[in-house]
Amino acid sequence: GDMVEVEADLSNQIPGFSIIGLADKAIGEAQQRVHNACANSDLPLPRRHVTVNLSPANLPKRGSALDVAVAIAAVATEAPLDRDSLARTVHLGELGLDGRLRPVAGVLPAVLAAARAGFRRVIVPHGNLAEAELVEGIEVRGAASLRDVARAHGLDVPDVPMEPVPGTDRVEDAPDDDSADLADVIGQRDAVEALIVAAAGGHHVLMSGPPGAGKTMLAKRLPGLLPDLDDQTALQVASIRSLAGMPVTTLRRTPPFEAPHHTASAVALVGGGSRVLQPGAIARASGGVLFLDEAGEFSGHALDALRQPLESGRIEIHRVGFRAVLPARFQLVVATNPCPCGNYGVPGGACSCPSLAIRRYLGRLSGPLVDRIDIELGLQRVSATAAGGDNVSTARARERVAAARDRTRHRLAHTPWRTNGEVEGTWLRSGPLRPDPTITRPLDDALHRGSLTLRGYDRVLRVAWSLADLAGRDRLTGADIGGALFLKRGASTC
Secondary structure: OOOOEEEEEEEOOOOEEEEEOOEOHHHHOHHHHHHHHHHOOOOOOOOOEEEEEEEOOOOOEOOOOOHHHHHHHHHOOOOOOOHHHHHOEEEOOEEOOOOEEEOOOOHHHHHHHHHHOOOOEEEEEHHHHHHHOOOOOOEEEEEOEHHHHHHHOOOOOOOOOOOOOOOOOOOOOOOOOOOOOHHHOOOOHHHHHHHHHHHHHOOOEEEEOOOOOOHHHHHHOHHHHOOOOOHHHHHHHHHHHHHOOOOOOOOOOOOOEEOOOOOOOHHHHHEEOOOOOEEOHHHHOOOOEEEEOOHHHOOHHHHHOOHHHHHHOEEEEEEOOEEEEEEOOOEEEEEEOOOOOOOOOOOOOOOOOOHHHHHHHHOOOOHHHHOOOOEEEEOOOOOOOOOOOOOOOHHHHHHHHHHHHHHHHHHOOOOOOOOHHHOOHHHHHHOOOOOOOOOOHHHHHHHHHOOOOHHHHHHHHHHHHHHHHHHOOOOOOHHHHHHHHHHHOOOOOO
16 A cells, blocks of 8 residues: 555635545546535535645555545634644545545555554545454544544544445355365375375465366365465465455454356456456455466456466555555465366267367467476266265364474475475475485486476475475475376376
């Protein structure tokens, strides 16, 4: 967030009200909202020309969150408000014509920006109070009307009780269902073990198999294996939700799970907007899991938009007039059928798809995108139901993941990385923990044959370290390299 200083000045021109400082249409219309809200709040505006400047003048301003600041600055040109109190307070909110303050989106990141800028008090609409109070170290006051704001700055105005405008009508998403246990997955032991490896190292997963093989069931259970979000990440996730206009009342510790429909466009995944920035599914999934079901039905352009954030862990949005950088540190889980009908290569199945349709369908997942995925699984339908009892539960798997991540954290204590999936390949190949050449010989042979790229080489090493952490080993072994190659090449069987 950028701090905007709102200045108001009186002049002897023709009476009027003007707003300058690269304001968009929503802010330009604020003059009428401010005029009516002040008149209905016993806070008449001066009968001279009021000029409101939004500084810095070269920064584009958008939305209606500046309404309260514009109104209180205009009132302060003649009314005896406490100037020191005004100068050290940040005002957020949209004005209704009756003078009530209406909630706005993006309050949480705005209050965080105010705290970083050194402000110690912020006034927000009553409907945004719970969200703003999530920020520590700053005094948050909720106001139901413009009168409340004026009284907060020492102005004596009639106390007319007004019903606060409630927050958004959208209900906050319920936490993930705890009953979705990994033990419910039947007959996919290799896939379950691969999912645990992915959770331990923060690796991306591609699952290919016919309908009914359990791809969606597996993907939905991945967030339950991940550790709870720390304070910084939880604030980041809540800020993204706030920018997206989603309700935020508490700091949720469960990693987010985003599953956009296959008709989603590249802009819906990346985010953007011509007027107001809207985070896409990539940013909303940061800190958690982005699940693309029926990936073969996504447009190739939308899927290729994932390539840059998968490498950098952030997404840069460039539009005319503004540039934004959003976090994109997520785990990607891609699920696809082997062909449009889903029966290609399925034992006992009859595929009716032409060969050209199959190639076009699988071609949506480009080589550069697949090369950025650590684990590739080929699933088959379960041929028989198991009696149960020996399936890995979410609780047991979560304990294994936590122990493996503790080992990873200890090994990477003096590096900028926290998980194996984030470690740079150069450090893995030539750093203090580089494996013995005899252990990496299968990798070197695959690289020499051209069946593995250098990026794929590094990703196999990352998965190998996750296998070692799960096994409690301090150094890589040939079994770890072999297991990682097994997972990368998608040779899993059921």
